[in-house]
Amino acid sequence: MTPTARIPDLTISEVRLTPILVADPPLLNTQGVHQPYTPRLIIEVVTAGGVTGLGETYGDTKYLELARPLAAKLEGRAANDLNALFALADEVAVDPAQVENALDVGGQRGVQTADKLRLSILSGFEVACLDAWGKAVGMPVHALLGGKVRDRVEYSAYLFYRWAEHPGGAGEPDDWDAALDPAGVVAQAERFARDYGFGSFKLKGGVFEPDQEIAAIRALAERFPGRPLRLDPNGAWSVETSLKVAGALRDVLEYLEDPTTGTEGMAQVAAAAGVPLATNMCVTTFGEIREAFTRDAVQVVLSDHHYWGGLRNTRDLAAICRAFGVGLSMHSNTHLGISLAAMTHVAATVANLDYACDSHYPWQTEDVVTERLTFRDGHLDVSDAPGLGVELDRAQLAALHQRWLDDDGTLRDRDDTAAMRVVEPDWVTPSVPRW
Ligand SMILES: O=C([O-])C(=O)C[C@H](O)[C@@H](O)C(=O)[O-]
Ligand SMILES: [Mg+2]
Incomplete structure (x- = not known):
């Protein structure tokens, strides 16, 4: 024996x-x-x-x-x-x-x-x-998820319009410049490409008039010809505006992300946009899949293991996407090294991960892991160390x-609208469609 x-x-x-x-x-x-x-x-x-x-x-x-x-x-x-x-x-x-x-x-x-x-x-x-x-x-x-099918996972640069600093110099300073126009967005993308090697670029939109955001994407396309570009206004546009933006950018966009809200609106845009629609808003639960997929309202789902219920549920989502011929990418919110490591492990196991994943990580100057994860050529190596491969600091x-x-409780719940009111006291959550 x-x-x-x-x-x-x-x-x-x-x-x-x-x-x-x-x-x-x-x-x-x-x-x-x-x-x-x-x-x-x-x-x-x-x-x-x-x-x-x-x-x-x-x-x-x-x-x-x-x-x-x-x-x-x-x-x-x-x-x-x-x-x-x-x-x-x-x-x-x-x-x-x-x-x-x-x-x-x-x-x-x-x-x-x-x-x-x-x-x-x-x-x-x-x-x-x-x-x-x-x-x-x-x-x-x-390995616990069944084994990796790739040794490194590709990530995309996540570009944001931004101020140089928080109002009154609040928070922790960083060394990024303001980016409030196409030239600022291109400068930000250049730094992302230089420092991290990212090969694709996503711009968080819905901030300025659509024409200004079209101009920013056009400027990126000119500076980085042939590179995959994405624009995500978080549902800020009407169907009509979404179609106008899609028409202006369809030759350079890899996908348009959540141009408008709801399955009905997304289906209408998808039918005529001529560019794939991606989402981390319209389909974020298993219950929303059937209607969105059968109506062809979305062509790419940005999974997020946090709200889909973990790494194994992410794999279930990937299987459903494959069955429906829907593409898969990954969404990110402000996250630290533990979540980024987790995301990289599951991403390494999913054969039909068709797009570079999002990550806010380069914007985070603080972490709770002893060694920050390092992007090389726009990729993260998949750790073969036991567990996630990160240690707590x-x-x-x-x-x-x-x-x-x-904190007195002011910051314990993320509220981007309240944060904006510090600068614009009359600011309220914009109703959608905003444009
Ligand atoms: O792709 C997305 O929609 C996001 O990453 C959502 C986030 O909340 C993003 O808009 C942000 O952090 O401002
Ligand atoms: Mg999004």
Whole structure:
């Protein structure tokens, strides 16, 4: 008889939740501007075998309120009992006031439902459990997902209109210039190409009149001929305006992202745009897939493991996209090294990942991992180290948590509209379509 290998004890003995505030530059979008600091939640899952797994997700109050009871339910469970996580999350009650008529960041993350809130928390725990499991057995997360099909994952430059600094010099300074016109956008893209090697460029639009944003994309196309370009106004345009922009840019756009809101509007634009439509707003839950795909309202889904419910659900989404012939890319929000590592692991396992993924990471000057992830030639290498391949910088985590503790509550919920009011006191969330 061959001896059985000793199985490490994966029983979860402790779950630590640490809300933090992370520096964020004054990036503009159709809602307003990013706050000087944005909330994130860092999750640590400690096993009886002495291994700690790391996860990261949204840190706004409503997410924290759900994370605490779910964390309590995890203790005593096995870190690799991942299917049970969904049943446990279902047991966590969501206050209807959190989801009725509620939109996150003005709808930039799509619909808000009780399920999606739960999944956004569950995903952070799933990643932490996978990290703990991988570390315990000496295997990378991609191997636990079935194995990588590529050694590196391509990312796209994420260009933003921005101010040089936050009003009154709030927050942490960075060394980026303002970008408020086509020349500023091109200068920003040049730096992204030089410093990170990104080969494709996405511009966050919906900030200025569509003609000005058309001019910015045209300037990018002239400066970087033949490179894939994307424009994303987060649903700020009417169907008519969307078609006008599509007509002006269809020869240079790889895709147009969420030009308008809702499946009906997207379907109307898609029918005549002559350019693929991508989304991280119109389809953000499994329940929205059937109508959007059968009506051909979207041609590319930007998955986001946070709100789709983790890395394994992301793979399920990829399978559905493949079945429908819909392309797959990945969405990003302000995220740190833990989430970027998680995203890179799952991206490495998905054969039909057809586009370079988004990442806000270059905008983040702070992190909670000991070694920042480094883009080379616009790609991240897929780590073969056990788990996610990142380690926690405890001093930095403590400092960012202290910032959260010191905040009077003003910044603990991301609110781009409120951040804009600091400069324009009459600013209200623009109603859509804005143009
Ligand atoms: O692709 C997107 O829609 C996003 O990344 C949504 C984000 O909220 C972005 O608009 C931002 O951070 O300003
Ligand atoms: Mg988008």
